[in-house]
Amino acid sequence: MKAKIIIPVLFLLSSQAVSANAVDNMFSEYKQSGVTNISEIKGKELWEKKFKNTKTGKLRSCTTCHADSLKKTGKHIKTGKLIEPMALSINKKRYTKVKKIKKWFKRNCKWTIGRECSAQEQADILAYLIKQ
Amino acid sequence: MKKLKVIITTTSIIGLLLSANLVYGDDDRYEKKDREKHSYNRYFGKKVGVAPVKNALYKEECGSCHFAYQPGLLPSRSWNKMMNNLEDHFDENAELDKETQTILTKYLVKNSADDSNYKRSRRIMNSLRNNSTPLRITDTPYFIRKHDEIPRRLVQNNPKLGSFSKCAACHVNAETGSYEDDDVRIPGFGKWDD
Known part of the structure; x- marks a missing residue:
């Protein structure tokens, strides 16, 4: 009888712990992939770096859609969709789900740079973003 | 006595009519609401618009x-x-x-x-x-x-x-x-x- 109660409670606790530490989970994954030095400065550089798109010939960067300041609301260059600020200090909903972090890193690195970002690059960017 | 009978019959007839009317009215309202709910187009047997997203x-x-x-x-x-x-x-x-x-x-x-x-x-x-x-x-x-x-x-x-x-x-x-x-x-x- 007791187990019936304890098991769901444990489940609840563990799932809460996971969602609260999405960032920690990401960093431990990066470390497992061999990342040893994480640099916010390199993260900032990559965030602001402009890449020439092979298809359109136009320059693309993270700031194309995420606004110049991480504390501002961005706007998708094509769809016009408003994008909530990336700075954790003013947007607490950011970086709370591992699945979401992975999804957008994959999509947006491919769109901006033309390839997926390495574990090192992701670690640097994430370190930069969560400190804002 | 006769008068009383007449009164009773008339009131019950009126009452019946009224209640029937009420029921009918309710029915009509229900039907309309139901039609709106299911968005059925009466004449073509097709639903109006397109199925909304529920997922x-x-x-x-x-x-x-x-x-x-x-x-x-x-x-x-x-x-x-x-x-x-x-x-x-x-x-x-x-x-x-x-x-x-x-x-x-x-x-x-x-x-x-x-x-x-x-x-x-x-x-x-x-x-x-x-x-x-x-x-x-x-x-x-x-x-x-x-x-x-x-x-x-x-x-x-x-x-x-x-x-x-x-x-x-x-x-x-x-x-x-x-x-x-x-x-x-x-x-x-x-x-x-x-």
Whole structure:
């Protein structure tokens, strides 16, 4: 009888712990992939770096859609969709789900740079973003 | 005594009539409400509009970037083709993890225009050639026909719009699956008179 109660409670606790530490989970994954030095400065550089798109010939960067300041609301260059600020200090909903972090890193690195970002690059960017 | 009998009979007859009327009235109201609820078009046996989106995952994953287009606005062959090329989704990268992609493809195919009984779905299907697999709802002959009278300045050149892809920007009830002419409000211009 007791187990019936304890098991769901444990489940609840563990799932809460996971969602609260999405960032920690990401960093431990990066470390497992061999990342040893994480640099916010390199993260900032990559965030602001402009890449020439092979298809359109136009320059693309993270700031194309995420606004110049991480504390501002961005706007998708094509769809016009408003994008909530990336700075954790003013947007607490950011970086709370591992699945979401992975999804957008994959999509947006491919769109901006033309390839997926390495574990090192992701670690640097994430370190930069969560400190804002 | 006779008078009393007459009074009793008359009141009961009136009472019966009144209650019958009430019941009838209720019935009528129920029927109307029911009709609205199921959105049935009495004359053609088809449901009005297009089936609304009820899938929370679809709303979240697709609707967070653009209007959550109802699956009944395209045939299943279009959804299959689109979902197999999310890496190049109208020049955007919209890749999903395998599991989510599979679930959403199933949802889209199951609720596609193919076998739908809703009016808009039927008309879109009927307007398509068997060999065409449009990826844009705006490329279906039915859509083109329904929007061909709208001048460019109201949509494409309208700074508040820019394209036909934002259904809900003008069709105020689009989210419910209703695209009636009367419910059109073009940003910056207002009502559209056909």
